[in-house]
Amino acid sequence: GSAATDIPRNPAFSNLNADDISYFRTILGERNVVEDEDRLSAANVDWMRKYQGSSKLLLLPKSSQEVSKILHHCNSRKLAVVPQGGNTGLVGGSVPVHDEVIINLALMDKIVSLDKINGILVCEGGCILENLSSFLENEGFIMPLDLGAKGSCQIGGNISTNAGGLRFVRYGSLHGTILGLEVVLANGTILDMLGTLRKDNTGYDLKHLFIGSEGSLGIVTKVSILTPPKLMSMNLAFLACKDFTSCQKLLLEAKRALGGVLSAFEFMDSHSMDLVLSHLDGVRSPLPSSLYNFYILVETTGSDETYDKTKLEAFLLRSMEEGLILDGVVAQDINQSSSFWRIREGISEASVKVGAVYKYDLSLPIDQFYGIVEEMRNRLGEAAKVVGYGHLGDGNLHLNIMTTRYDSDILAQIEPYVYEWTSKHKGSISAEHGLGLMKANKIHYSKSPETVQLMVDIKKMLDPNLILNPYKVLPQSCFN
Ligand code: FAD
Ligand code: MLT
Ligand code: ZN
Numbered sequence: 001g002s003a004a005t006d007i008p009r010n011p012a013f014s015n016l017n018a019d020d021i022s023y024f025r026t027i028l029g030e031r032n033v034v035e036d037e038d039r040l041s042a043a044n045v046d047w048m049r050k051y052q053g054s055s056k057l058l059l060l061p062k063s064s065q066e067v068s069k070i071l072h073h074c075n076s077r078k079l080a081v082v083p084q085g086g087n088t089g090l091v092g093g094s095v096p097v098h099d100e101v102i103i104n105l106a107l108m109d110k111i112v113s114l115d116k117i118n119g120i121l122v123c124e125g126g127c128i129l130e131n132l133s134s135f136l137e138n139e140g141f142i143m144p145l146d147l148g149a150k151g152s153c154q155i156g157g158n159i160s161t162n163a164g165g166l167r168f169v170r171y172g173s174l175h176g177t178i179l180g181l182e183v184v185l186a187n188g189t190i191l192d193m194l195g196t197l198r199k200d201n202t203g204y205d206l207k208h209l210f211i212g213s214e215g216s217l218g219i220v221t222k223v224s225i226l227t228p229p230k231l232m233s234m235n236l237a238f239l240a241c242k243d244f245t246s247c248q249k250l251l252l253e254a255k256r257a258l259g260g261v262l263s264a265f266e267f268m269d270s271h272s273m274d275l276v277l278s279h280l281d282g283v284r285s286p287l288p289s290s291l292y293n294f295y296i297l298v299e300t301t302g303s304d305e306t307y308d309k310t311k312l313e314a315f316l317l318r319s320m321e322e323g324l325i326l327d328g329v330v331a332q333d334i335n336q337s338s339s340f341w342r343i344r345e346g347i348s349e350a351s352v353k354v355g356a357v358y359k360y361d362l363s364l365p366i367d368q369f370y371g372i373v374e375e376m377r378n379r380l381g382e383a384a385k386v387v388g389y390g391h392l393g394d395g396n397l398h399l400n401i402m403t404t405r406y407d408s409d410i411l412a413q414i415e416p417y418v419y420e421w422t423s424k425h426k427g428s429i430s431a432e433h434g435l436g437l438m439k440a441n442k443i444h445y446s447k448s449p450e451t452v453q454l455m456v457d458i459k460k461m462l463d464p465n466l467i468l469n470p471y472k473v474l475p476q477s478c479f480n
Contacts, residue, residue, distance in 0.1 A: 005051070005437065007471050009098040013080045016057060016101065020077065024059060027069045032107065034058040043102050046095045047088050047149075048352055048359070050406070051437060053096030055082070062107045064182060064190050064221040070103060071219065071467075072188030080467050083215035085157025086128065088149035090348075090359050091436025093214045094157070097471045105156055108221065114139060119227040120179060120196045125156025125220045141227040144171035148345035156220040162212030164432035166345075169393035170263040170301070171228060174211050181207045182222035186463035196224045209458070214434045215469040217462050233305040234263075235312050236337040239319075239328035240292035244370040246324045247294050251366075251392055253324065254298055257315040261308050264299035265393030266344050269373065272387040275402075276343050279350035283342055286329045296392070297344055347389055347400075354385060355404035358411065360418050362397045363428035369397055372421055376401060379413060396431040419445040434473070441475045452478065 024033045034040065035057060044053045061067045074081050080100040087094045096102060105126030112122040119141045123132060130150040133143045145158060147165035157163075159181065162174050171177060180195035193207045210218055241247050247267055254262055273289050287295075302308040312330070319325045331337035351357045362372070373388035376399065380386060383403065390398040399418070403410055422429050423445040430439060430446070443452055456478045459466070466479060 005092075005097060007097055007437075007476060010080070010466065010470055012078060012465070013467070013470075014078045016079060016099065020073070020079065021057070023073060024057075024070065028059060028061060028066055032060040032062065034060065040102075043084060043087065043104070044095055046090075046092055048090065048357060050356070051092035051095050051097075053082075053098060053100065055096040055099055055102050058102040058104060060104055060107050064108075064184060067103070067105075067108075067184045067219055067221055068188040068190050070101075070188075071184055071186055074101060074467055075187050075465055078465050078467065080470050082469050083156075083160070083219050085126070085154035085160070086149060086152035088153045089157065089161060089436060090361070090433045091430070091438040093161070093434055093436030093469065093472050097437060100470065103219065105154060105219070105221065109154075111135060112222065114141075115196065116140075118198075119229060120224060121227050122180075122194065122196065122222065122224045123155065124222055125154065125159075127155050127223075129153050129155060129158060136227055137230055140230050142230045143167075144177040144226065144228055145174065148348055155223050155225075159211055159220050159223060160213060160215050161434045162432070164391060164394060164396060166264050166266065166391070168391060168432075169265055174225075175208055177226045178207060178211055178223065179226055180224035181210055181220055183207075183210050183218035183220055185218045186465065186468050190221075191218065194222055194224050198226070212434065214436060214473050216459060216473045217468065219468075231301050231303045233300075233302050233308045234337070235300045235308060236264075236331040236340055237298045237312065237316060237328055238286050238331070238340045238343075239296045239298060239316075240287050240326045241294040241296060241324065242326050243293060247296055247392060248366055248369070249322075250296060250319055250324045253319055253322075254315065254393075257318070258298075258300055258311055261300040261302040261311060262298070262393075263301035264297060266297040266390070267392035268295050268344060268347065268389035269293065269370075269387060270295070271385065272347050272389040273343065275354075275385065275387055276346045276350045279353040280342075280346045283346060284339075285343070286336075286340060287327050292326060297340060344389070347387070347398075351387070351400050351402055354402035356402065356406040358401040358403075358414055359433070360397075360399040360401075360414075360429075361431050361433040362399060362418075362422050363395050363431040364397055364422065364425060365427065366392075366395055368425045368427070369395070372397070372418065373399055375421070376414065376418065379417070380410070383413075384410060391432075394431070416442075422446075437472050440471065440473055441477075443474065
């Protein structure tokens with residue numbers, strides 16, 4: 001069953017009527033105004049099957065002009081909307097809470113241009129991340145971000161969540177790599193900020209407001225993104241460590257020894273490994289898994305095969321000698337490296353197979369990183385499976401707690417404890433997944449009252465009728 005939400009529907013919103021539907025048909029055409037029950041039921045539920053809405057309408061625009069007409073109409077009629085991309089979000093932000101109209105850019109999946117000298121890609125917001133990656137790889141470039149949901153998530157969704165992922169440690173945040181955006185505002189205004197320049201200090205850099213705003217300020221329809229060159233020499237090591245302190249030291253050592261070629265540093269505990277091995281078919285550990293407490297994936301990407309290998313080998317040898325690594329294996333070919341990545345990227349898929357999963361996505365100072373996992377394990381005992389994994393290179397822990405079904409007693413043992421703990425240790429309650437519906441009321445654990453108030457003021461200015469992704473990101477109480 002799903003986790004119940006008890007947020008009342010905002011009475012200021014209208015109800016969809018037959019005139020609205022016929023208007024949408026005239027602008028989008030019959031086929032792209034979807035009332036089909038099967039398609040709606042898929043669009044009403046999130047990836048974890050935790051959040052469930054009851055929308056009666058899914059719209060599939062083909063251009064920014066169509067998005068503009070939809071929003072202009074919804075705004076004047078006070079019809080609430082939810083922008084949806086690949087629907088892989090993990091905080092309940094991508095599905096309706098009540099009867100919001102779902103707007104999905106799946107048909108806006110065209111590549112507009114690629115500057116082959118600078119690697120600047122311009123594309124529509126509905127492009128699927130993996131398709132962009134494949135396109136770029138043929139042209140000698142790569143996307144600066146990669147994540148387990150690449151086969152379904154859309155670049156507009158990635159930008160709206162400010163997704164982090166597996167390459168963050170090397171290429172940084174989307175706030176650095178996004179050069180421009182086209183966004184449609186709640187009243188239908190098309191905001192052209194689609195610059196393709198590295199440097200442009202002309203006034204306030206408003207695109208940043210939309211990166212990470214989770215569909216609450218506008219719909220991202222076009223994107224300009226700086227893409228790094230594809231480098232040919234890649235190595236991947238799967239390593240085992242005895243304790244968390246060794247993992248921390250290994251990270252510092254990897255940064256020092258591998259420097260510019262380090263391209264991923266991912267972490268998982270033995271509980272995450274066991275979860276994947278017991279729930280995903282055909283996955284095997286490259287190491288005797290029951291022997292070790294922690295696993296690390298270290299990837300290097302560079303341009304000189306011999307030099308990169310020598311560096312990696314020297315790093316591994318020294319870390320072995322110092323006892324930081326107990327065991328390890330370097331992938332011998334592309335198949336083996338995909339099988340290593342499958343273990344790490346498969347944790348989310350395995351976690352939902354248990355039944356119910358409570359996901360916490362925390363930024364924590366490195367010395368506090370694993371403490372909360374152990375505390376939760378002690379607190380919950382036999383009642384739940386607790387696993388810790390994440391992007392150690394970025395200080396981002398994923399704490400997942402799994403039970404057979406969603407249960408308010410379990411939830412009461414986890415929250416607010418986990419948020420209070422994170423706040424006390426000066427962490428963030430959302431490192432990369434966003435606040436969505438799950439954490440809209442928890443923002444104060446990570447942001448001051450004055451900061452939240454300014455966010456509310458900005459929201460009211462850009463979306464005075466509050467039609468864009470209501471009930472998400474900011475506490476509902478701020479708008480009453
Ligand atoms: P959706 O889930 O459809 O929507 C997410 C949010 O963005 C919603 O609030 C929605 O309203 C809004 N939105 C979507 N499209 C638009 C648009 N065009 N304009 C305005 N708002 C829009 N996240 C990470 O950060 N790092 C990871 O490593 C990572 N790994 C994942 C692995 C798996 C297996 C899964 C299932 C999820 C993972 N995620 C990760 C979470 C998720 O994939 C990302 O948040 C992703 O960026 C969401 O993209 P999407 O297109 O699916 O957006
Ligand atoms: C990951 O790093 O695997 C993702 O953020 C997804 C998740 O935590 O489930
Ligand atoms: Zn992650």
